[in-house]
Amino acid sequence: MKVLKxxxxxxxxxxxxxxxxxxxxxxxxxxxxxxxxxxxxxDSSVDAAGADRLxxxxxxxxxxxxxxxxxxxxxxxxxxxAVCSAAWFGGTYIDKSxxxxxxAADDNVFDVYPELLLTPKDFDTYKKTRNGCIVxxxxxxxxxxxxxxxxxxxxxxxxxxxxxxxxxxYQPKNxxxxxxxxxxxxxxxxxxxxxxxxxxGDQAFWYIVQINDPNKSAQISEQIDAIFKNxxxxxxTETERAFTQGFVxxxxxxxxxxxxMSYAIIGIIMLVLANTMxxxxxxxxxxxxxxxxxxxxxxxxxxxxxxxxxxxSCVGGGIGLAxxxxxxxxxxxxxxxxFFPFFFIEPITAILAVSSAVLIGFLAAVFPIQRxxxxxxxxGFRFVG
Amino acid sequence: MAAIIQVKNVAKSYWRNSLEIPVLHGIxxxxxxxEFMALMGPSGSGKTTLLNLxxxxxxxxxxxxxxxxxxxxxxxxxxxxxxxxxxVGFIFQFYNLIPVLTAYENVELPLLLAKLSRAExxxxxxxxxxxxxxxxxxxHYPKQLSGGQEQRVxxxxxxxxxxxxxxxxxxxxxxxxxxxxxxxxLMGRLNKEFKKTIVMVTHDQHAAERxxxxxxxxxxxxxANGKN
Numbered sequence: 001m002k003v004l005k006x007x008x009x010x011x012x013x014x015x016x017x018x019x020x021x022x023x024x025x026x027x028x029x030x031x032x033x034x035x036x037x038x039x040x041x042x043d044s045s046v047d048a049a050g051a052d053r054l055x056x057x058x059x060x061x062x063x064x065x066x067x068x069x070x071x072x073x074x075x076x077x078x079x080x081x082a083v084c085s086a087a088w089f090g091g092t093y094i095d096k097s098x099x100x101x102x103x104a105a106d107d108n109v110f111d112v113y114p115e116l117l118l119t120p121k122d123f124d125t126y127k128k129t130r131n132g133c134i135v136x137x138x139x140x141x142x143x144x145x146x147x148x149x150x151x152x153x154x155x156x157x158x159x160x161x162x163x164x165x166x167x168x169x170y171q172p173k174n175x176x177x178x179x180x181x182x183x184x185x186x187x188x189x190x191x192x193x194x195x196x197x198x199x200x201g202d203q204a205f206w207y208i209v210q211i212n213d214p215n216k217s218a219q220i221s222e223q224i225d226a227i228f229k230n231x232x233x234x235x236x237t238e239t240e241r242a243f244t245q246g247f248v249x250x251x252x253x254x255x256x257x258x259x260x261m262s263y264a265i266i267g268i269i270m271l272v273l274a275n276t277m278x279x280x281x282x283x284x285x286x287x288x289x290x291x292x293x294x295x296x297x298x299x300x301x302x303x304x305x306x307x308x309x310x311x312x313s314c315v316g317g318g319i320g321l322a323x324x325x326x327x328x329x330x331x332x333x334x335x336x337x338x339f340f341p342f343f344f345i346e347p348i349t350a351i352l353a354v355s356s357a358v359l360i361g362f363l364a365a366v367f368p369i370q371r372x373x374x375x376x377x378x379x380g381f382r383f384v385g
Numbered sequence: 386m387a388a389i390i391q392v393k394n395v396a397k398s399y400w401r402n403s404l405e406i407p408v409l410h411g412i413x414x415x416x417x418x419x420e421f422m423a424l425m426g427p428s429g430s431g432k433t434t435l436l437n438l439x440x441x442x443x444x445x446x447x448x449x450x451x452x453x454x455x456x457x458x459x460x461x462x463x464x465x466x467x468x469x470x471x472x473v474g475f476i477f478q479f480y481n482l483i484p485v486l487t488a489y490e491n492v493e494l495p496l497l498l499a500k501l502s503r504a505e506x507x508x509x510x511x512x513x514x515x516x517x518x519x520x521x522x523x524x525h526y527p528k529q530l531s532g533g534q535e536q537r538v539x540x541x542x543x544x545x546x547x548x549x550x551x552x553x554x555x556x557x558x559x560x561x562x563x564x565x566x567x568x569x570x571l572m573g574r575l576n577k578e579f580k581k582t583i584v585m586v587t588h589d590q591h592a593a594e595r596x597x598x599x600x601x602x603x604x605x606x607x608x609a610n611g612k613n
Contacts, residue, residue, distance in 0.1 A: 002490070002497050009485040290481045293442055294495045294542075295470025297463060377442040381477075 003300070007307035010280070018312060021276045025316025025360065026323065028269035029353045033324040034331060035262035036349040039255055051214040052081075053112065055243040056224055057206040059234040062243075065203035066233050068190070073227055074207055079220045081212050084112045085186050085204035091153040091162065093143075100139045101181040102153065104189035105208075110134075112210045115173040116181075122147075122168025131188055132167035138179035140169045151182070158193055175344065209237070266356045274364040277309050281368030288372045289380025298373050305372060309365035310358070317357025321350060389549060389582050390416035390439055395448030397434055408434045410605045411448065416598075418549070421576040421583045423596035430602040432586040433554055439584055440552040441469050453549050470498050474543030474581075476572075478555035480535040482527040482542075488514065489523040492541045499546065513541040517571060533564030540571060544581070551575065553585040557592050569595045 011018055056074060058064035068085060075083045086109070089102040107127055110118050118126075118134060126132045135145050145151065145166050153162040164184050172179040186204070194201035211220050221237035228235045238246075281288075288301055325345060332343040375383070392414040398407045409431045416422055416439075424432045437443035438450060441457045450458045453472045460468055482491045489510055496506045514520050517537040527535050536556060543551055553572065557565035573595050575581045585596060593599050601608045 002493070005490075006483075006486070013485055286481060287483055290477075290483070291494075292466065293440075293469065293475050295466045295498050297466055378437055381481075 003303060004307070007304060007311055010284075010304065010308050011311045014280070017276060017279075021273055021312055022316040022319065024272050025269055025313055025357060026320035028265045029317050029320025029357060030324050030327055031265050032262045032356060033320070033345060033349055033353045034328060035258045035265075036352060037328055037343070037345050039258050039262070040346045040349055041343055042255055050113070050115075050240055051217075052211055053240040054209040054211060054217055054221055054224075054237050055206050055240055056209055056235050056237040057243070059225075059236040062206055064233070065200075065205055066207070066235065068202040068204055070228065070233075070235070071204070071207060074209055074224055077220060077223050077227070079211050079213060079216050080209055082108055082112055082210040084109050084208040084210075086208055087186060087189060087203075087205045088157065089153070089155070089162075089184075089189070090157040091155045093151065093153055098143070100136075101178070103181065103183055104186040105183050106186050109183055109208070110170070112208050115177045117171040117173050118168050126167035129165050129167050130185065131162075131164050133164035133182055133184040134168045134170055135166060135182045136179035137169055137171050139182065140166075142180075145169070158189065160192075160196065162192075208240075266360065270360045270363055273309065273313055273360055274367065276312070277305070277364045277368045278371075280308065281305060281372055285372075285375060285380050285383040288375065289377045289383075292377050292380070301372050302369050305369045306362070306365040309368075310361040313357045313361030313364065317354055317360075320357070321353055324350075324353065387418055388415035389418040389420075389453055390414070390584070391449070391451040392435075392439070393449040393451075395435075395438060395445045395450055397431070397438060397443070398446045408605050409438075409445075412605075412607060414600070414607065416582060416584060418582055419576070419580050420598055421573070421596045422585070422598045422600060423593040424584065424586045424600050424602060425588065425590075425593050426602035426608075429604075431605045432602050435602065436552050436554055436584060436586050439550075440473050440475065441465050470495060470546065472548050472550060474546070474548040474551045476536070476539055476543050476551060476553035476556045478558040480527070480532075480539045480559075482535055482538055484527050487524050487526055488519060488530065488538045488541075491527070491538055492545050495542060495546045509545055510541075513545045514538075516544070517541045531564070532560050533567055536560060536564070536568050537571065540568070540575070544575060544579070549582060551581050551583045553583065555587055555589075556585065557587070557589055565589070565592065 056066070056070070058066055065087075071083050071085055074080060084106045086106075087104040089104055091102055092098070093100070093102075110116055110123060116136075122134070126134055133151060135151075139145065147166055147168070149166045151164045151166060153164065155162050164182075170179075190201055209220070209224070211217060217239050221239075224237040225235050291301060291304075328343065328345055335343070392412055394411045394413055395409060396407070396411050397409040398405050400406070412435060424435065426432050434443065438445050439452060441452065441460075445458055448458075449456065455468060455472075457465060457468060482488075483494070486494070492510045492514060493506055496509060501509070511520065511523070514523055517540050519534060519537055519541065522530060522534060522538075525534075527538070530538065536559075540556075551572075556572065557568055560568060569592055572583060572585070576583050576597075583596075585592070587593050
């Protein structure tokens with residue numbers, strides 16, 4: 001008990017220095033947590049991909065469409081359970097900053113994506129409404145969409161003014177399920193585009209292929225691509241995970257840099273705390289000699305120095321972690337809407353942040369402990385700081 | 386009386402790079418239980434080195450050193466630390482109190498190594514602080530005390546474990562005349578009333594006169610040996 005008291009008193013001996021070090025650690029933990037949150041959220045879109053879903057797209061790029069006739073051919077491939085045509089709509093809702101994913105898809109999209117939970121009643125209303133749409137709960141909350149509301153989009157890929165009626169709001173099944181998407185009937189898009197640009201009709205940007213056995217994804221992918229080989233629009237079929245990874249990989253350098261930065265911050269703050277501890281231990285060289293003279297063992301001195309380092313790092317880490325949650329929430333508010341489909345601190349991020357603080361405390365104490373233990377009592381008394 | 390400190394042919398050298406610097410040359414000395422011995426000599430004569438050897442905070446290069454019945458040269462660091470905590474009290478020139486601890490907590494420090502209850506520790510600490518005349522200053526921090534009071538706290542810390550031997554390195558070296566007299570009176574009392582064996586290093590002739598025995602060291606050799 002007394003030793004703990006001494007550790008705390010030693011920690012507060014230089015209040016300004018300790019406070020600045022604690023502040024530094026807290027900021028480092030916040031920066032680490034924020035960067036890791038961005039990285040993990042980015043990666044979690046890949047993790048959320050279904051194992052039983054394949055994506056068939058144009059072999060050159062998904063921005064080039066595929067003929068709608070491919071759908072029935074893909075459905076005929078053994079092992080394929082369902083096929084859903086999809087097209088990226090883009091467009092603007094009131095302002096360009098109001099970003100969320102808008103897609104035209106076949107009505108079976110909610111069968112293919114069972115993690116998007118929709119009531120049968122809403123789905124029934126949606127099916128009966130030609131220009132109906134379904135929106136995710138997150139954007140419904142963000143833009144105050146409710147049943148029957150009209151959403152007006154200004155088209156860019158598909159030019160014109162587009163009006164959609166909100167027929168349902170889907171709920172994400174899991175925490176990492178995207179709740180920021182808007183779906184409307186592919187048939188509606190196709191009908192309208194055939195009226196304005198007949199040459200662009202009967203085309204899908206990609207097909208979502210649900211398969212019976214995820215273990216046969218490679219084999220089925222090959223079979224699908226083989227059907228359209230040497231055609232004018234060859235296909236590339238891959239797992240949804242690989243397809244999503246393709247998007248993420250485009251930002252790979254930034255993510256890698258953020259990853260590196262998050263750990264570099266930890267390294268820098270470790271040096272700061274180590275510097276504080278070395279200064280403290282150096283100033284107390286005579287005191288350590290006194291402790292040894294009085295009979296205190298190497299273990300006692302190790303406990304005193306390590307304890308002080310851990311107190312500083314854990315208090316800094318604790319403050320940083322406590323502030324991380326409101327800061328991440330604030331960060332989410334100031335980010336362009338829909339930039340991240342979801343934004344929350346993964347438990348692993350909090351664990352890593354706390355572990356880093358503990359590790360920093362431990363490592364920063366190593367050199368001062370080694371120095372205190374190796375200094376002879378007589379040399380300690382002669383020391384002039 | 387039996388010799389509580391037996392120094393036989395003890396030599397001590399320090400090494401600076403490959404250069405050997407001899408400090409003590411074959412010192413032989415017996416200190417009897419209850420003696421108050423003063424060690425005098427010019428700077429660099431080896432007084433503090435001899436004191437450190439007797440106190441077990443340094444090791445001789447050769448010779449035999451028996452203190453309180455233990456051949457301390459043969460003890461390892463851990464055993465030596467335990468031995469020191471049980472047998473020797475230290476009084477330093479610059480007090481060496483821990484600045485973040487109160488007078489009470491500074492005096493309590495050596496007792497944390499003993500298996501004593503909180504109440505027992507309190508009893509011991511209050512007792513020795515009363516002996517040194519600081520019963521009313523127990524919750525004062527070192528910076529709130531005068532030099533003489535700080536040294537009295539240091540003396541209380543040295544005697545709180547009731548060691549047989551007190552070693553003092555220039556205990557009045559940093560004090561004014563009056564405070565120095567108070568400290569020397571207190572040490573005399575500890576010697577006479579509480580039967581502590583005291584070995585004191587000093588440059589001060591007046592301080593040395595309080596001792597019952599005076600030794601002179603010069604260039605690592607005992608050059609005089611007499612009774613006050």
